[in-house]
Structures are given as structure tokens and as C-alpha cells.
Amino acid sequence: MADSPPRFITPQGFARIRAEYDELFGVERPKLVETIAWAASNGDRSENGDYIYGRKRLREIDRRLGYLGKVMKTAKVVDPAAQASRDQVRFGATVELADEDDQRRVVTIVGDDEGDASAGRIGWSAPIARALIGAKVGDERIVRLPSGEKSYEIVEIRYAALS
Structure with missing residues (x-):
């Protein structure tokens, strides 16, 4: 396995990525999970727009969180x-x-x-x-x-x- 090149980032860039991660993980995702749970409790999920959209958006958020987490883990902050x-x-x-x-x-x-x-x-x-x-x-x-x-x-x- 070849080493990947360093992932340089400025302190401000790292802070922006961290803020986006915190917003998605701490605010947007919990609200969405609550909406999905509410929509699921309404019965038939096959025609439930809130449920279908919520699940799709949750997958997008989870993908973005994974990407941001990887960026933060491999980042080399340079001022x-x-x-x-x-x-x-x-x-x-x-x-x-x-x-x-x-x-x-x-x-x-x-x-x-x-x-x-x-x-x-x-x-x-x-x-x-x-x-x-x-x-x-x-x-x-x-x-x-x-x-x-x-x-x-x-x-x-x-x-x-x-x-």
C-alpha cells in the first residue's frame, strides 16, 4: 500500500471542516433522525415522502461525515x-x-x-x-x-x- 501524499490544510480550513462536521453530526443529523422516526411511526413507508427523503438525506450526511472525518484524521495543519x-x-x-x-x-x-x-x-x-x-x-x-x-x-x- 503506497503512502498517500500529505493532506496539507491551513488552520482556518481545518476549523471550517471541523465546524461543518460538528454542525452535521451535532445538529442536522439528530434532527433528521427524529424526523425519520416520526415519519416511520405514521405507517406505510413506501409512499411516505418525509421518510423516503429523510433516509436519503441521512445517507448523504453520513457519507459527508465519513469524508470530513477522513480529512481531519489525515490533515497536516500548516500555518x-x-x-x-x-x-x-x-x-x-x-x-x-x-x-x-x-x-x-x-x-x-x-x-x-x-x-x-x-x-x-x-x-x-x-x-x-x-x-x-x-x-x-x-x-x-x-x-x-x-x-x-x-x-x-x-x-x-x-x-x-x-x-
């Missing part, structure tokens, strides 16, 4: 604010990039489980993040994207606590 080497792009870096047309873009390299491209958070195994790792201000990196290759210059690198 970007504690990054020692601040002159290179590493996990947790917020990087300002400029493309060939001087279009600016700011991305933060985070764990794959907390990536959100629309918010500028890029999972560390994404093509753009892999291309940026190790780069310094002034370096140019070519990123291979589905739409083709794109060249970026690193304008600024900073490490701070993420929100």
Missing part, C-alpha cells in the same frame, strides 16, 4: 504565518501575479480540501499552484491550463494568517 522562507512561494502564500497583458491576479495556495477558485484560494496540487511553488518575486512561470499555456510573473509574495 502560513509561521512560514520561515518568505521569499519563495510555498504552501499558504498569497501571490500577486501578472500575465503577458499585465492583468493582475491574486491567489492564495491552500489545501486541496479548502480550495475555492472564485475566492482566489487555489488547492496546492492545482496546475497553477504547482507551477508557482518555489518561485521568487520577478520569476516567470508557465502554467499549463486546459485552455493552453499561460505565462505569469510573480509580482508579490506574502504570508499572513488567512481569514
Whole structure:
């Protein structure tokens, strides 16, 4: 059995996952179990929408809880604010990039489980993040994207606590 790569995550990303787990396990799941029990007590389950939907939703929640539990168990929390080497792009870096047309873009390299491209958070195994790792201000990196290759210059690198 091969070791899986480390599952890096920021402290804030871990806290979000923990909060979702706690909400599902401590609040949503118990309410749903109560609704299913009530619906089951109403007799015929074959045409009981509350019962059928409740069981389906319960399976979804249990799957999500299993996934979140696995993420938390294998996560390696890395605080970007504690990054020692601040002159290179590493996990947790917020990087300002400029493309060939001087279009600016700011991305933060985070764990794959907390990536959100629309918010500028890029999972560390994404093509753009892999291309940026190790780069310094002034370096140019070519990123291979589905739409083709794109060249970026690193304008600024900073490490701070993420929100």
C-alpha cells in the first residue's frame, strides 16, 4: 500500500471542516433522525415522502461525515504565518501575479480540501499552484491550463494568517 501524499490544510480550513462536521453530526443529523422516526411511526413507508427523503438525506450526511472525518484524521495543519522562507512561494502564500497583458491576479495556495477558485484560494496540487511553488518575486512561470499555456510573473509574495 503506497503512502498517500500529505493532506496539507491551513488552520482556518481545518476549523471550517471541523465546524461543518460538528454542525452535521451535532445538529442536522439528530434532527433528521427524529424526523425519520416520526415519519416511520405514521405507517406505510413506501409512499411516505418525509421518510423516503429523510433516509436519503441521512445517507448523504453520513457519507459527508465519513469524508470530513477522513480529512481531519489525515490533515497536516500548516500555518502560513509561521512560514520561515518568505521569499519563495510555498504552501499558504498569497501571490500577486501578472500575465503577458499585465492583468493582475491574486491567489492564495491552500489545501486541496479548502480550495475555492472564485475566492482566489487555489488547492496546492492545482496546475497553477504547482507551477508557482518555489518561485521568487520577478520569476516567470508557465502554467499549463486546459485552455493552453499561460505565462505569469510573480509580482508579490506574502504570508499572513488567512481569514
